[in-house]
Amino acid sequence: MNANLTSLQQTLRTFVTNDLIPLEVDVELADGYLAPEKRAALKDKVRALGVYSGSLPRSMGGTERSWEEQVVINEEIGKVTNALGWLVWAPAIVLRHATPDQVERFVRPAAEGxxxxxxxxxxxxxxxxxxxxxxxxxxDGDQWVIxxxxxxxxxxxxxxxxxxxxNTGDEGNGAVETDRNTLFFVPLTAPGVTFAEHPKYTHHLIDPHVRLVFENVRVPSANILGAVGNGLGISKEWFLHERVLIAARCVGAAWRLIEEATQFAKERVQFGAPIAEYQFIQGMLADSLTEMWAARELTYAAARFADEVYSVSQTEEDAKRLHAKAAMVKLYASEMVGRVADRAVQIFGGRGYMRENVAERFxxxxxxxxxxxxxxxxxxxxIASSLYKRGVEKLID
Ligand SMILES: Cc1cc2nc3c(=O)[nH]c(=O)nc-3n(C[C@H](O)[C@H](O)[C@H](O)COP(=O)(O)OP(=O)(O)OC[C@H]3O[C@@H](n4cnc5c(N)ncnc54)[C@H](O)[C@@H]3O)c2cc1C
Incomplete structure (x- = not known):
């Protein structure tokens, strides 16, 4: 890792360790509640650190970071539970497709938090x-009714x-089903938008998941992101980018779990010796570290490939290879962190089943x-579809 990346990593690590991790247990036991004034104060800190909105250009209010830098940021924020890491806000990369008017109305305010x-x-x-x-x-004229x-x-x-x-039907070039999608910016204060339900989920994050209902909601054509009939293509680009960042956060979570479980294993004495000395425990930690490193190497490799692809004029073939690589890192890292979290719970024993324990939360x-x-x-x-079309070498190169 070069000096710039190490310095970025250190900035994030200090913020996560000193400002976010200490909040985890209170937020968890309050089912994800974080007081608005605390949220605002932490966002001010993130603003001062200049680590937000890395995927958006400076001209749109972002901090214009490479994919590799974004992976560094996400690895560090992945180390904290309850989505407290999302306080380092990062609107989707596809907002780059916004028009100048949309940038001023939506993208810049979002990029600036x-x-x-x-x-x-x-x-x-x-x-x-x-x-x-x-x-x-x-x-409907120059408006759309959603x-x-x-x-x-x-x-x-x-x-x-x-x-x-x-679904915008046959508008645009919608001759085939996959071209019938269009993205719209919709202010959630617009008449006809209802927050219909806040369902309960397995986790307790600081942000909600909502069921939204749109009833005759009117937006101007000026609110279309990209072109009519191009919604699926833009969403795919957004998923691709987010998959690499998810992989980075999974690596960060596994990193934290391995450190915490190792520390506990060294201190916890049973049958007259620290459990770290027992080979069943050693096996779980060794497998976890090995898999975490593999996921980390894959994730950084995918990010560097993305930086190469984005720095030159991107061919369709490059984009497809990146799509497959992003799928591989998301698949491997997300499955890896599930195994690591399961082993960490096992190492903590009964404590690992308590909500105040990091392994239980992860x-x-x-x-x-x-x-x-x-x-x-x-x-x-x-991945399989890309393998059949391109062969092994193109996907691991
Ligand atoms: C906490 C949370 C937050 C979310 N946030 C958002 C959000 O902000 N915005 C948003 O739009 N969505 C969001 N989602 C939705 C999420 O992206 C979907 O849940 C996900 O894409 C899967 O869709 P589904 O739940 O309808 O499952 P389904 O698509 O119905 O899949 C059910 C099962 O069938 C399998 N399956 C489906 N098709 C195939 C196939 N061809 N071959 C083999 N297996 C298949 C799936 O892998 C899965 O195991 C969120 C979901 C959760 C749980």
Whole structure:
């Protein structure tokens, strides 16, 4: 790691260790509640550190970081539970497709941490296959009328904005099903938007997951992100980027778990000796470290490949190779952290089953990494399909 990356890593590590980790247990026991004034104070600190919005250019209010730098940031924020790491806010890379007017209304405020942006794609009937949505947007002059319901919308706050993927039928070039999708910026204060439900989930994060209902919600054409009929393509680019960052956060979580479990194993005495001396415990720690390192190497390799691809004019073939690599790192790292968290609970014994224990929290929290932004099964489909088309060498090079 070069000096710049090490310095960035140190900045994040200090913030995570001193400001975020001490909050975990209180936030967990309060089912994810973090007082608004505390949230605001921490965001001010992140602003001062200049580590937010790495995927957006400076011209849009971001801090314009390489993929490798973003991986460094996400590895460190992955070490903290309850999504406290999300206080280092990072709007989606695809907001780069915004028009200058959208940049001023939505992207810059989001990049600067003044506006919460969430992404609403999933529906009751459309999850892994997001190409056949029942939420519709119908053109009415220079406006669009949106109707539908979106599930699991993460970080949907009442005064925020959602990027909503809708079926726009044969508008645009929608001759085939996959081209019938369009993304719209929708202020969540707009008439017709309802926060229908705040379901309870396995984890207790500082941000909510909401079921949103849109009933005759009107937005201007100026709120379309990208082109009409290009929603699926843009969403895929967003998933690809996010998959690499998820992998980095999984590596960070595993790193923390291995350190905490090792420390505990050295201190916990049973049968007259620290449990660290027992080979069953050693095996669990050794397997965890080995798998974590493998995931880490893969993740950094994918990020460097992405930096190469993005620094030259990107060919379609490069983009497809990156798509497969991002799927591989997301698949491997998310499955890896599940195994590591399970072993960490085992090493902590009964303590590892208590919510105030880091292993217990990660054991629950890591589970969704195999589900969101494309399930493990979907990653496998992407990888196998790319393998059949390109062969081994193109995908590991
Ligand atoms: C906590 C949380 C937060 C989320 N946040 C957001 C958000 O902010 N915005 C948003 O839009 N969505 C969000 N999601 C939704 C998430 O992206 C979806 O849950 C995910 O894509 C899977 O879709 P699904 O739940 O409908 O499962 P389904 O697609 O119904 O899949 C069910 C099972 O079938 C398998 N399966 C499906 N198709 C195939 C296939 N072809 N071959 C083999 N197996 C298959 C899946 O792998 C899975 O095991 C969130 C979900 C959760 C749990």
């Amino acid at each position: 003044r506006l919460d942006i969430c992404y609403a794609v999933t529906e009751a009937g459309a999850g892994s296959d997001a190409s056949t949505l029942s939420s519709t947007a119908i053109r 109707n539908g319901e979106k599930w699991h919308v993460t970080s949907a706050f009442p005064d925020g904005v959602a990027v909503v993927q809708c 054991y629950r929290e890591a589970r969704v990494e195999r589900i969101w932004e494309g399930t493990s099964e979907i990653q496998r489909l992407i």
